[in-house]
Amino acid sequence: MSMIAAFYGGKSILITGATGFLGKVLMEKLFRTSPDLKVIYILMRPKAGQTLQQRVFQILNSKLFEKVKEVCPNVHEKIRAIYADLNHSDFAISKEDMQELLSCTNIVFHCAATVRFDDPLRRAVQLNVTATQQLLLMASQMPKLEAFIHISTAFSNCNLKHIDEVIYPCPVEPKKIIQSMEWLDDSIIDEITPKLIGDRPNTYTYTKALGEMVVQQESGNLNIAIIRPSIVGATWQEPFPGWVDNLNGPSGLIIAAGKGFLRAIKATPMAVADVIPVDTVVNLTLAVGWYTAVHRPKSTLVYHCTSGNFNPCNWGKMGIQVLATFEKIPFERAFRRPYADFTSNNFMTQYWNAVSHRAPAIIYDFYLRLTGRKPRMTKLMNRLLKTLSLLEYFINRSWEWSTYNTEMLMSELSPEDQRVFNFDVRQLNWLEYIENYVLGIKKYLLKEDMAGIPEAKQHLKRLRNIHYLFNTALLLIAWRLLIARSQMARNVWFFIVSFCYKLLSYFRASSTLKV
Numbered sequence: 001m002s003m004i005a006a007f008y009g010g011k012s013i014l015i016t017g018a019t020g021f022l023g024k025v026l027m028e029k030l031f032r033t034s035p036d037l038k039v040i041y042i043l044m045r046p047k048a049g050q051t052l053q054q055r056v057f058q059i060l061n062s063k064l065f066e067k068v069k070e071v072c073p074n075v076h077e078k079i080r081a082i083y084a085d086l087n088h089s090d091f092a093i094s095k096e097d098m099q100e101l102l103s104c105t106n107i108v109f110h111c112a113a114t115v116r117f118d119d120p121l122r123r124a125v126q127l128n129v130t131a132t133q134q135l136l137l138m139a140s141q142m143p144k145l146e147a148f149i150h151i152s153t154a155f156s157n158c159n160l161k162h163i164d165e166v167i168y169p170c171p172v173e174p175k176k177i178i179q180s181m182e183w184l185d186d187s188i189i190d191e192i193t194p195k196l197i198g199d200r201p202n203t204y205t206y207t208k209a210l211g212e213m214v215v216q217q218e219s220g221n222l223n224i225a226i227i228r229p230s231i232v233g234a235t236w237q238e239p240f241p242g243w244v245d246n247l248n249g250p251s252g253l254i255i256a257a258g259k260g261f262l263r264a265i266k267a268t269p270m271a272v273a274d275v276i277p278v279d280t281v282v283n284l285t286l287a288v289g290w291y292t293a294v295h296r297p298k299s300t301l302v303y304h305c306t307s308g309n310f311n312p313c314n315w316g317k318m319g320i321q322v323l324a325t326f327e328k329i330p331f332e333r334a335f336r337r338p339y340a341d342f343t344s345n346n347f348m349t350q351y352w353n354a355v356s357h358r359a360p361a362i363i364y365d366f367y368l369r370l371t372g373r374k375p376r377m378t379k380l381m382n383r384l385l386k387t388l389s390l391l392e393y394f395i396n397r398s399w400e401w402s403t404y405n406t407e408m409l410m411s412e413l414s415p416e417d418q419r420v421f422n423f424d425v426r427q428l429n430w431l432e433y434i435e436n437y438v439l440g441i442k443k444y445l446l447k448e449d450m451a452g453i454p455e456a457k458q459h460l461k462r463l464r465n466i467h468y469l470f471n472t473a474l475l476l477i478a479w480r481l482l483i484a485r486s487q488m489a490r491n492v493w494f495f496i497v498s499f500c501y502k503l504l505s506y507f508r509a510s511s512t513l514k515v
């Protein structure tokens with residue numbers, strides 16, 4: 001019997017960010033392994049014209065929850081969607097709901113965050129720092145609370161090369177940052193942002209570091225732990241391999257490469273691709289929840305959930321395997337044949353951006369205009385280039401994360417828990433994982449049918465022929481222009497033609513002799 005699964009039985013669990021990538025997998029695993037849990041409260045907001053109930057209905061009826069419905073048929077009754085907007089000072093939770101949350105919650109998993117790299121500092125602080133502070137304040141009023149688990153990121157201290165499982169201080173106190181956001185106007189905030197984030201690449205990593213400081217400072221008597229996952233990727237094993245539902249991290253770029261938009265990328269092939277499957281993060285999170293509540297460590301423990309020092313894979317290997325998978329499982333209606341290369345210097349990056357990204361987009365938009373349609377490729381390409389520039393920082397560096405606490409926890413688990421809540425990435429086969437990841441993107445993100453693979457292959461063959469035809473035509477035009485302008489080119493051309501003619505005559509003569 002799994003001790004961790006038994007621990008969550010009968011518990012009232014509060015999850016923020018339950019509608020996000022990580023939150024959904026966390027809920028799924030909780031229901032599947034502890035179907036006797038009492039209730040999961042999810043703090044959520046209506047979105048895209050959907051009410052809370054419609055959003056919950058959609059999640060529970062998705063493929064991800066198919067197994068849950070077998071083991072926990074009354075799962076609908078065990079989810080309590082509570083209206084909350086973490087951008088509001090008191091989360092805009094009703095009095096009655098707040099009363100219930102405060103009096104019943106046993107465990108809190110705080111997953112909600114803005115993970116955008118380009119968010120203005122004010123927005124990132126509100127969600128990643130102020131909301132964390134407010135949630136901790138709520139937690140301190142929960143008499144039955146056993147553990148508070150805060151999800152951070154392994155990149156919160158990406159300005160360092162070696163990162164320990166400790167909370168590093170930022171130069172300006174989070175409380176001061178929160179206060180200043182209340183009275184500074186947007187233009188001043190924009191001006192001071194580069195100074196505040198210092199040698200971090202964006203407001204996301206900076207505010208996640210501030211969030212950790214808040215957790216440390218406001219922890220009081222709470223049992224708290226922090227989990228720092230690296231780049232969260234598709235599921236490895238559970239509930240099935242390859243599940244993914246958003247474009248963050250590598251997923252968006254895999255689509256861009258598979259559809260033939262992305263042809264070159266500024267990346268260091270030998271840099272470690274510290275991707276971690278989302279189900280591994282969830283297993284560690286649930287194990288940490290159990291350990292924190294049951295063993296009550298004296299201080300706030302930080303757990304790195306990374307793959308690099310257990311089972312490293314680099315971007316070069318990942319890129320090659322992604323491209324190899326496209327051969328077997330191509331995406332439908334590709335713009336160009338998938339082929340991408342890593343470039344290492346700025347000049348080559350600019351060159352490939354002009355030749356392989358911008359020029360084809362301009363030509364295609366010109367074609368769309370000619371055929372009376374609305375041009376869209378240049379806009380799409382500009383977005384892709386913006387995304388590439390934001391991700392560049394992470395694919396040209398390697399980090400070392402120490403994992404003492406994570407290894408300690410692994411050794412504390414019973415063999416059964418090690419199996420049910422497996423977070424040992426030494427067992428991960430990268431080639432298999434990447435293939436399933438690409439397949440998952442095709443099925444669950446692009447919603448493409450596997451029956452369309454022969455047609456997709458046929459389409460790629462047509463694109464290859466168009467490519468050859470285009471290159472040949474280009475070569476001939478260039479050559480024709482050269483001949484018209486240069487005597488030397490004419491001489492070379494005359495030499496080649498007469499040489500070919502002689503070669504042909506020779507073969508013809510020798511074949512006549514044989515007969």
Ligand SMILES: CCCCCCCCCCCCCCCCCCCCCCCC(=O)SCCNC(=O)CCNC(=O)[C@H](O)C(C)(C)COP(=O)(O)OP(=O)(O)OC[C@H]1O[C@@H](n2cnc3c(N)ncnc32)[C@H](O)[C@@H]1OP(=O)(O)O
Pocket residue numbers: 115116117118153154155230231232247248249250251252253254256257265316318319320322323339340341342383386387390391394395
């Ligand atoms: C040798 C051969 C080599 C061959 C190589 C070829 C294969 C390539 C495979 C290798 C892949 C390598 C990939 C490396 C990726 C590394 C990522 C590292 C990240 C580490 C970060 C730390 C981890 C974390 O803690 S946080 C989680 C990560 N967070 C993110 O990833 C967020 C990033 N996203 C953003 O910040 C924004 O969404 C942004 C700025 C990218 C776009 O903002 P914008 O306002 O312009 O657009 P949106 O409204 O958000 O969306 C508009 C449009 O774009 C689509 N989109 C959104 N995100 C992405 C994305 N990441 N990639 C592509 N497209 C994206 C979105 O769906 C919208 O589309 P619509 O059609 O308009 O709906």
Ligand SMILES: NC(=O)C1=CN([C@@H]2O[C@H](COP(=O)(O)OP(=O)(O)OC[C@H]3O[C@@H](n4cnc5c(N)ncnc54)[C@H](OP(=O)(O)O)[C@@H]3O)[C@@H](O)[C@H]2O)C=CC1
Pocket residue numbers: 016017018019020021022023043044045046047084085086087110111112113114115127151152153154208228229230231232233246248249
């Ligand atoms: N994905 C990754 O690669 C990594 C993620 N992490 C961390 O993991 C956690 C989860 O990330 P992930 O699941 O990928 O992120 P998602 O963007 O998929 O999910 C974010 C969640 O936060 C919720 N949220 C955002 N703003 C608000 C708000 N104002 N009020 C209420 N809820 C809000 C979203 O709700 P809604 O659906 O309504 O928008 C959503 O449920 C984050 O803390 C992130 O920093 C760490 C390392 C890597």
